[in-house]
Amino acid sequence: MNKIIIRGVIISVAIILFLLILFKSRSPFGKSNSSFASEPHKEITKIEFSEGGRRLSLEKEGENWLINGKTETRKTGILFILRVLEEIKIKSPVSAELFETEITGKEIVPVKVKVFEKRKLLKTFLVYKTRSNTYGNIMKIKEGSNPFIVYVPGYEGDIGSGFTLNELFWQPYTLFNLMPSEITSVNFENLSDTSSSFSIINKNRHFVLSCQTRDLTGWDSSLVTRYLSYFAWIPFEAWAFEIAEQDKKVIESQQPLYRITVSTTGGRKTVLTLWEKITGENDEKAKDNDRLLGKTQNRDEFFIMRYFDIDPLLKKRSYFFPE
Numbered sequence: 001m002n003k004i005i006i007r008g009v010i011i012s013v014a015i016i017l018f019l020l021i022l023f024k025s026r027s028p029f030g031k032s033n034s035s036f037a038s039e040p041h042k043e044i045t046k047i048e049f050s051e052g053g054r055r056l057s058l059e060k061e062g063e064n065w066l067i068n069g070k071t072e073t074r075k076t077g078i079l080f081i082l083r084v085l086e087e088i089k090i091k092s093p094v095s096a097e098l099f100e101t102e103i104t105g106k107e108i109v110p111v112k113v114k115v116f117e118k119r120k121l122l123k124t125f126l127v128y129k130t131r132s133n134t135y136g137n138i139m140k141i142k143e144g145s146n147p148f149i150v151y152v153p154g155y156e157g158d159i160g161s162g163f164t165l166n167e168l169f170w171q172p173y174t175l176f177n178l179m180p181s182e183i184t185s186v187n188f189e190n191l192s193d194t195s196s197s198f199s200i201i202n203k204n205r206h207f208v209l210s211c212q213t214r215d216l217t218g219w220d221s222s223l224v225t226r227y228l229s230y231f232a233w234i235p236f237e238a239w240a241f242e243i244a245e246q247d248k249k250v251i252e253s254q255q256p257l258y259r260i261t262v263s264t265t266g267g268r269k270t271v272l273t274l275w276e277k278i279t280g281e282n283d284e285k286a287k288d289n290d291r292l293l294g295k296t297q298n299r300d301e302f303f304i305m306r307y308f309d310i311d312p313l314l315k316k317r318s319y320f321f322p323e
Helices: 002-025 075-087 096-104 221-232 245-253 307-313
Strands: 046-051 054-061 064-067 089-093 111-117 120-129 137-140 148-151 174-176 183-190 198-203 206-210 258-264 269-279 286-296 303-306
Touching (some): 174 269, 206 221, 221 307, 303 307
Antiparallel strands (some): 054 064, 111 120, 120 137, 183 258, 258 269
């Protein structure tokens, strides 16, 4: 009798342990329907985005990541998307009514995401970008699955921005990357104080410093060399993709603060124009004292620049003259 009781207790304990393990490993929404995070054996090596008929791939080649097998990616962009892919969790389910209103009703086309480790497909899911939540997205494992808002624990920003087919987002945020020997001329226009404007012509390290009307004398050539060295690396902070087309036209109709034109030995010319950046809306609008809006003649897109990054180039003409 005692053996029967003991055996029954053992069986009961085994069943309880089995159930505990089973429920602990289960997702509350069904793992096959709601597990978005990729779990590579070693590392993710390839990410594919597709939307409509467009496609973009990010693939690791050696120590570098390439965009569509050609251009090297921005390191911070890759680190961001890898963190998202490996750490995303469900924040909350999305009701059928909300999905109908925010996604179906607005005809939002999803970005299909595929994540690989070498040739092994780790995960595939759909990202519906929306402003209906602070995380910038609603996701589904597949078309017929339940929708969820997902997030990355410890990160409160818009993770939806990382699921983009825009190559500019993935390229390095570098405005200038020039050695002094590559620069043939610089024209700096201070449009709010034209008396501070200047031009530099570099002919085999023979410099000419001039204002609008004449060449200047008495300046320090070492300060000109130092100024040109600042072009070795000038980054910008981010693309301003959210600016609407009508707002772009308004900005461009306003007088800029600065314009910098740089020509190189290779015949390349970059015209950088900088405007004040305004934050807030309506009566709450204010000048951003830390950032500017920038644009070059090469693209229609605006970008955001920190004064900290561009300040080395914003010199007055008096900078080049000994005190």
